[in-house]
Amino acid sequence: xxxxxxxxxxxxxxxxxxxxxxxxxxxxxxxxxxxxxxxxxxxxxxxxxxxxxxxxxxxxxxxxxxxxx
Ligand SMILES: [Zn+2]
Numbered sequence: 001x002x003x004x005x006x007x008x009x010x011x012x013x014x015x016x017x018x019x020x021x022x023x024x025x026x027x028x029x030x031x032x033x034x035x036x037x038x039x040x041x042x043x044x045x046x047x048x049x050x051x052x053x054x055x056x057x058x059x060x061x062x063x064x065x066x067x068x069x
Contacts, residue, residue, distance in 0.1 A: 001032055005023060011033065
């Protein structure tokens, strides 16, 4: 997997997530860099959530208008 140090931005590949950055030695600063497909999948999930929020908003509008009548 692709990893990157959040402190010095050094990028490297490793099978395991190390506690220490191999470049600057920072502790617990190494994070997994998401691949392009992971980013796209996340964006699609965000879109789904947005649709759900819109739907709920519409339901609320209907509910409010019926309460007023
Ligand atoms: Zn580093």
